[in-house]
Amino acid sequence: MTLSIRPDLTSADQVLSSLPAQKRKVTEAEMMQAVRTLLIGLGEDPDREGLKDTPKRVMKALQFLTKGYTQSLDELLNGAVFTEDANEMVLVRDIDIFSSCEHHILPIIGRAHVAYIPNGKVIGLSKIARICEMYARRLQVQERLTSQIADALQGLLKPQGVAVVIEATHMCMVMRGVQKPGSWTVTSAMRGVFAEDSRSRAEFMNLIRHNANFH
Ligand SMILES: Nc1nc2c(ncn2[C@@H]2O[C@H](COP(=O)(O)OP(=O)(O)OP(=O)(O)O)[C@@H](O)[C@H]2O)c(=O)[nH]1
Numbered sequence: 331m332t333l334s335i336r337p338d339l340t341s342a343d344q345v346l347s348s349l350p351a352q353k354r355k356v357t358e359a360e361m362m363q364a365v366r367t368l369l370i371g372l373g374e375d376p377d378r379e380g381l382k383d384t385p386k387r388v389m390k391a392l393q394f395l396t397k398g399y400t401q402s403l404d405e406l407l408n409g410a411v412f413t414e415d416a417n418e419m420v421l422v423r424d425i426d427i428f429s430s431c432e433h434h435i436l437p438i439i440g441r442a443h444v445a446y447i448p449n450g451k452v453i454g455l456s457k458i459a460r461i462c463e464m465y466a467r468r469l470q471v472q473e474r475l476t477s478q479i480a481d482a483l484q485g486l487l488k489p490q491g492v493a494v495v496i497e498a499t500h501m502c503m504v505m506r507g508v509q510k511p512g513s514w515t516v517t518s519a520m521r522g523v524f525a526e527d528s529r530s531r532a533e534f535m536n537l538i539r540h541n542a543n544f545h
């Protein structure tokens with residue numbers, strides 16, 4: 331397996347970016363056959379009318395849910411990093427997260443709150459949500475998703491600090507296993523001043539708690 335070294339990617343990303351190449355070795359026909367095998371293993375008849383297109387649908391759905399493997403920071407940024415003399419916190423709150431847990435390939439559903447304090451550079455606001463989306467659309471654990479978002483922003487902007495909080499519920503804990511609907515998990519990744527200065531961290535935490543007055 332050859333890995334091309336991409337300076338914009340973290341080391342975990344370098345590994346993940348090799349996945350599309352690996353995937354290409356498996357044909358779509360083989361992927362659909364694997365879903366068909368699963369259906370048979372579950373006691374179903376994959377040839378009955380309702381299921382005959384299911385292997386294709388499952389494959390397409392999984393390809394969509396993991397499309398972050400085929401994206402890169404470069405591509406999604408589209409150059410939207412601007413020089414700006416700003417040094418106050420920028421916070422994008424309530425970014426919907428739909429990810430898939432790597433243990434069960436079941437949904438992780440939640441919200442991300444992402445803040446940074448610029449240091450001469452700002453990023454297009456939508457790109458913050460796109461970065462969340464790229465990492466969420468992979469097989470994940472919530473902790474890694476949280477720190478990948480923080481590290482991506484830290485690497486791109488070299489800001490004074492980055493703070494990321496994700497609040498999410500895991501369907502593998504709700505629909506199966508321990509079956510705890512209503513449970514949710516909070517993870518955070520603090521970089522720079524947010525890691526070092528409790529007042530910056532407290533300001534961020536306060537801002538993600540208050541209700542917007544246009545709601
Ligand atoms: N830390 C972390 N754990 C996760 C995440 N998503 C799922 N898990 C956990 O991964 C663990 C996998 O544990 P195993 O015992 O190998 O799998 P399992 O038998 O299916 O576990 P149960 O869910 O307890 O039935 C479970 O405790 C899951 O709750 C995540 O994002 N972060």
Ligand SMILES: [Zn+2]
Pocket residue numbers: 431432433434435436500502503
């Ligand atoms: Zn799981």
